[in-house]
Amino acid sequence: MKSPAIKPLHYAGVLVAVALAALLPWFAPNQFYIHLATVGCINLMLVLGLAIIARAGQLSMGHGGFALVGGYVSALLSMKGWPPLLTLFIAGLAAAVIAAALGWIILRLRGVYFVLVAFAFSQIAVLLALDMSSITGGANGLVGVPPISIFGYVLRAKPQFYPFALGCALTTLALTWLLYRSPLGTMMAATAENQRLTESSGIDTHRVQVIAFTIGSGIAGFAGALSTHYLRFISPDSYTFWESVSYLTMLVVGGRDGVLGPVVGVLVLTPLPELLRSTEGLQHIIYGTVLVLCLMFVPNGLASIVQMWRARQRVTTTSATLVAGEVP
């Protein structure tokens, strides 16, 4: 993907968006909006993780499994008295280590096998959480996970937790953006574009994909842990296959290229279940329909509409200047 030069206007746009997000607790009508925004931040991290894997040309149907692993690791360690601020990172690391081992084995195979085995892994994670009830509490899950505290300041209430979640999400966003512009990011994009050609130019595409899978799954582990400390609860039902599907939907609906896509996808689809709550069972059907329709008509996601519109404008302005130049 081309990365056009950043204009001052873009900086301004990003600044305004960040400022609006940061100021939300002051103008939100009630706590529910802050809750929704916090969930959005956590979703954004998960979708960014998925986007990084997709950037290297792979699709993870087991993303929820890594969030589940992260959630349990952080919950169990912090319940033993470890500081949650530390266990968040251990959770991310644990998920990353599992992903690295799994990825090293299964990414030697073609794409489809990877999808199948990653999906199987997430199911195994749920089953293990159910079965090892002496450690994980079985189907009841773990209740009373300690809240995050930063230097003695405990993030217990929603307005206190939100800035922390926003900070984590923005940091992830910035790091993803930097990753995409780094040499590794270029290698990832090249691998997705044409694996053989990339390999023939001396890049170990297997390694690139394993690294992308490790980073993406690590982020999922961190985000799963963050969510667990926010809700103060985790159970095997917290991250099932359908959660993995909803992250995938956000990614596809928003757009798979760049960092704008995940942001758009999360902004559109996080509030959707709440808006559709009154329609009860219909909401999942609508979710599925949105996913299929998006793939049919805007396969590059909603973010690509903006790009298309911008490209067309550029064309019309250049032709306008051309015409203007020709007329004496």
Added chain:
Amino acid sequence: MSMDIILAQTIVNGLMVGMIYVLMAIGFTMVFGIMRIVNFAHGEFYMVGAFLFAILYGSNEMPFAVSVLLAVGATALLGLVMEWVVFRRFRGNELNGMIASVGVALIIQNSALLMWGASARTVPPVVSGVLSVGGIVFPWSRLVVIIGAIVAVVSLNLLIGYTRIGRAMRAVAQDSEIAQVQGIRVDVIFPAAFVLGVSLAAFAGVLMAPVLSVSPFIGLAPTLKAFVIVVIGGLGSVPGAVVGGLLIGLIESFAGTFVSASLSEILQFLVVIAVVLLRPQGLLGRKEREA
């Protein structure tokens, strides 16, 4: 109960579950081999088949054969519609086709939930009584499942191996462009293969409905099993699906009887990892052609 009775029944259970998985895996691998679509909605067609059978045979007390035909036929029709509306647009596009199938799974599962409710239903047994061989008894209800599945697999093999349309399907699976050049109507073969795969899933659902209970959520587990079997047996290989399916069924049955059900799941996953490490093309699969 003496040991050999438990053993014999564990084997019968393993074969029964295994044959159901075989049916699921064959349909799944066929759709992938021909259309290049990983169908995450495959298990939802199993669920629809089981549900329709439960309604026709269980609730409306229609004759057995009519119920089977109607349940499988209606599910096949649903498959045809889905192929026509959705899957046809994603032929050859593995990534987007797979994501679209997830959307289809969401739609089918939740439509079933909306129409038929979340509570599980039971279907009266089709046959009763036991078969007694040398003092060991086998319930007929389970033997019927095994026999039905074997009949389906054998007739499918005959269809693929010895008929015009079967030969055409194999040709399309090998190379759809060349097949088209040879005069094979690819636009007929694609929906035919999809409907055939879906019908196998629906038939598996029909066979299983009297043995297990039926609810809108039963589709995901056999889909997962189909994936595992296909990786073990080799993607696109029908004999591989048979061997992999029976292997998984027996592991499940033995581990479930003698140790614990979740251990069997972990064991199956380890088998998958071992196969990927040692024999990446699957037990009976051929190496993917370098395209």
